[in-house]
Amino acid sequence: MNRRVRDFRRLLTGLAYLLPNIAGFCAFTLVPLALSFAMAFTNWDILRHNRFRQEPLHWAGLENFARLLADPQFWRDLGNTLFFTLGLPFAIAGSLGAALLLTRVSRRRTALGPALVVATLVLVASAAVLLAGGLAQRGVLVLGGTMAAAVLVAGVVTGGTIYRTLFYLPHFTAGVATFVLWKKLYNPHTGPFNTALAPVLDGLSAVVRGAPGFFTYGVPVLCGAAALAAALWQGRRLRRRWADGEAGSAAIVTGTLTLGGPLGLFLHWQGQGGWVAGGAGAAVVAGLGGWILRQPRCWGPRRAADTGLGAELSLALAGVPLLLLLAGGLLLGPALPALAATGLEPPNWLGDYAWAKPALMLMALWAAIGSNSMILYLAGLSNIPPELYEAADMDGASAMQRFWHITWPQLAPITFFIAVMGVINGLQGGFEMARTMTQGGPAGSTTTLSYFIFTQGFETGRLGYASAIAWVLFGLVLVFSLLNFRFGNRDVND
């Protein structure tokens, strides 16, 4: 057999292996993708264009897109989707934290291992029996506590292996099963969260009633002071980075928006209206910009406008939620005494407009911490050369310094990858979660763009319009990804 025939046969064999995948890709991805693109420019309606009814299809041009931009539901659902992506920095921090903790767990095994495992199993079984026997709500607490203790003991016994498995559990648990489980956890009347929160809130109510002055004045002052300190720190930081040539104009604007955005939202919450809120936010941006420009070396060394933008974007992702939390404290503090007078109620997690989104975010955060991100970080941590830490130890670096100057920069490529994937998944996701847990409610507060696409496509049959929304979503994902690649990976190759 000559070489050409042999090569040809090998090529055929290779293609035969690949054929199922290629066929699947074409049938279920490529063709639908092309079809949906074409549909976005037509009036395709499942009610009038299907195998039983074949009315002529009309070219709609950009009509679907124009209608989309004028559709208030689209903007509301886009807002919801973007809100959910705000959980990304917390998810990154959580997975990194989990990975760091897991690398520190001792792998030594103890001789009492089997005995401890049996003991914990007995404890768990006892709690389950108590629960089944009518211990009711307290049984849930007992069971939860016992299981936590069991996990702790089992982790020590197995040298941390069980921790790795448990942390990764959310990733290989079926999504819908997880959502149903969390729905039970969030049950306002019988869920373990509220069962555990109820006595805590009763205690807190008593404390608030005992010292109303502290909550009316003290908490707002503390939150305000913390927000002010954060703002000053950010201002000083921006000024230093500008002076050192580490930040360009785009980075400075982004950094100041980190302060102006939450302030604007705070005013908006207080009913100050969009103009006042926008004006206040703009004033902060202008004030900080002006302050920097008034410095003796305001222009400093030459730099590109986007210098340091990645760092500012990352900081904004963490800083904005923090400032919003402080703003929330500022508002909530004075309201607490009145609420506590009749007793503080645990939240109606999925039924309350204000709580539904954070509740879903919390669940998504739990899932994201124990996801592939944690595995990637674990792999990344094991690849950091130990000589770097040894050198740092010799220089007398503290644990925090070791983290900021060695671990974090060394993990930059992984963080960048996780951030890109997180933004993409965040923008595309949310459908299963909302469909299972809240049906997109209450009042559309948990309806994401993917859910909106489903509603338009399959509940009203407007496939052309639904395709247009899907392609706009694709455009958004593309823009965010390009921004990420342009500005987010600046430190990756440093």
Next chain:
Amino acid sequence: MKRVFLLSLLGLLVATGALHWTRPENRSPVPVLHWMTQNDPVKRETIALFRQWLVDQGLPPAEVQIDHSNQDVTKKLVQGVSGVGGDLIDLYFSELEMMQATGMLADVTDEAVRAGYGPGTTYAAVRSDFMVAGRQYGYPRNVDVTMCWVNRDTFARYGQPEPPARWDWDEFEARGKRFVAAANPPGTRRRVYYLNRVWPYVLRRGLGLSTYNETMTRCTLDDPRNVEVLRRLYRWTVEERLMPTTADQAAMAADGTAFDSSFGLFAAGRFAMVYEGLWALIRLRPLGDFQLGAVEPFTGGFPNTELGSGAVAVYRGAKHPELARQFLRFLASEPFSLLVARSGDSLPPLPAYAEHPAFLQPPGFAGDWGAKAAFARAGREIGIATSKSPYALPRVVFLIDNQTIEAVLAGRLTPAAAAREAAQRINAELALTLRQDPALRRQYDAACERQRQIDARRAAGRPVPAAWISDPFHLAYYRAQGWLEPEAAP
């Protein structure tokens, strides 16, 4: 590696073959109909009775398989237009128009009249639930009115009086406030509600308002009467907490929909009343032995309730269309109506059986005899069919209405803004339908002209011919007010 690959492929092929072989239609010696419906005891009894009916009629035997996992409207729609729908499809509330619009439902008009299951055999008021534009696409398997079910045990537990058979919304509010105060003393964590929900249409109709005008050419929800309805709903749900919000109820239903959970919560005494049809008996009977009553829904003046039917339609791509049609014929038969009468699954499709002792006093269920009489009376006296405009999909209108009400309950919109938004969005739907389906335009223009004539007559205080009015509520309301021309009145 090649062997592993080939073995895997072979394994998959064998598994596919095995799956195909185990499908009911391949294993059964007789034709199998797939029925997209709920899997409950009555449906299983219905199937057994159908088999027997086929034997009695001297027809060849057949099997019916319940497909309960695909009864969601989106699944019915997508599977139907893809050519893999069930032979028999259950249609609820606002689904008929959507399914019919796709062309996937078989038109049985001529055959129905010939075979004895035409529209004349059942309640005239529910024709819009199985007919579109004068053509028949199915047959009702039940006819239902919605009432407030009363759990007498719950009222007794809290020492509260039961509501009267007919009441107005002020009375509802006063009694409800007293009830929740008694049932939820300070410190109570598990809230007990007075009622699970109420349809806004009934409240609007109580004030003489419908979703549409008389000719259903314009949405009228921006009317101040609707603002008042929304204001009341907000007060009862958010301020007084006599009823839970939909989201509240969904949150309480940890492992089912809000709808499914309401029966369990009613049986457990968490809802003193539930607002459902007579068919609720199917769900309530297995939950225990408790004393039931039924009262009319409260209104702001004009007593009314929703009258509707659950219909069964034949899929146009059915594998056994003739057999599927026989099933519809069976639904119009005496044995089936007697089964419905006995089981409590709403009013039997043949009206005469609503007066039958098997319906009014079913043996073994003395607890609900009184309730059944109340349902039969409401069906006769105050039941009105749903308003469905031919110029907008009822399902889309339902979604819009729901969204704006939810926005009010969540504090996102004021009642006035929500009423405006609902009318604006529904009217935009009407405009969109007319733009997409120009064939409707002539009919619409004629209806608008008729509307102008109605308005002129009403302004002049003159009566209106009944034939001019297409909205079922307006027809009933005009009749009750004496605004119809004498020759058109029954």
